Amino acid sequence: MNICPICSAASEFKEFRGRPAEQCPNCSSLERTRAVYLCLMMKGRLPQIGTPRFDRSIHHFAPERSLYNELSAHGKNEQYRCYDFSPEIYKFANGRIKRHDLCDRDANRDLAMADIILHNHVLEHLPTDFRHVLGDLNSRLAPGGIHVFTLPMKGGKYDEDLSPNLAPEERKRRFAQEDHVRIFGRDDALEMIGEALGGNGSVFRLNHYITPAMASVFGVRTSYDIDAGGGVGGSTVFYYEKPADAADDSVSAYQGNAATKPGLAGLLIELIDARIAETGGTDTAKRPSFAVARQTIDLLVDRIESPEFYRNMEEAPD
Ligand SMILES: [Zn+2]
Structure with a gap:
């Protein structure tokens, strides 16, 4: 069984582009979107997520429907802003996506300050120096804010060609x-990077936060x-955190806030929080063992099968 940490649906994830168990049949999330979401959750950046009270200021480029739904609090978060070079291709966002060209440095610098900036598999499309884009976006982070992103990856070294004359077949190759x-x-x-x-x-390493069994469920x-092998792939989450000043630590510490998210994923995260606390925090050497993870999953399944669980879900604050 899989549980989607983004939409909380329990199901079997579907094969997608040759990758087994990749796509959530409910919200269409992919491994990379779930990895980014888990990073934000585990780093305590999503307080009140899953409720209309969620109000983080966010810039989301080339938004995925799964993340759009949660981060916009299903349209209620006025601080959530999404952008694309071709906003007309997004049907789900109801005209809410603004046109933005990340190659336009003046436009980048005109963006409002935000607590969270995110983009998945975007930098490979931009015919400009990607370092400028990363720098411009970092400059729009509020103190204590976080900028997270994923990149497509191949074996070997970086390759780039900005020439407009390069044939499409050559680009594909x-x-x-x-x-x-x-x-x-x-x-x-x-x-x-x-x-x-x-x-x-830095790189967000899932294995510092969850167990292999939980990673399989998610x-x-x-x-x-x-992550456990120290490598990088197309779902590896890179991030930059802007230092918070001493007076403002509201978003800098891990607060276990994901427990406020209702639903299955919220429950699982709550159990993970409890296990992490019991086993000595996020120190890799002390993270929950596989056996503990198994017990956690078993406990979760017991809870899901109990009528009280569903009653609690119905009564969860909106
Ligand atoms: Zn989902």
């Missing part, structure tokens, strides 16, 4: 898609295994 101008490489992505983020960037097991 080198960069995996006809409209890509670059692709990141597993050999040097960590170093390149680290440098682009001014030495302050449908992020491929990414988990890559």
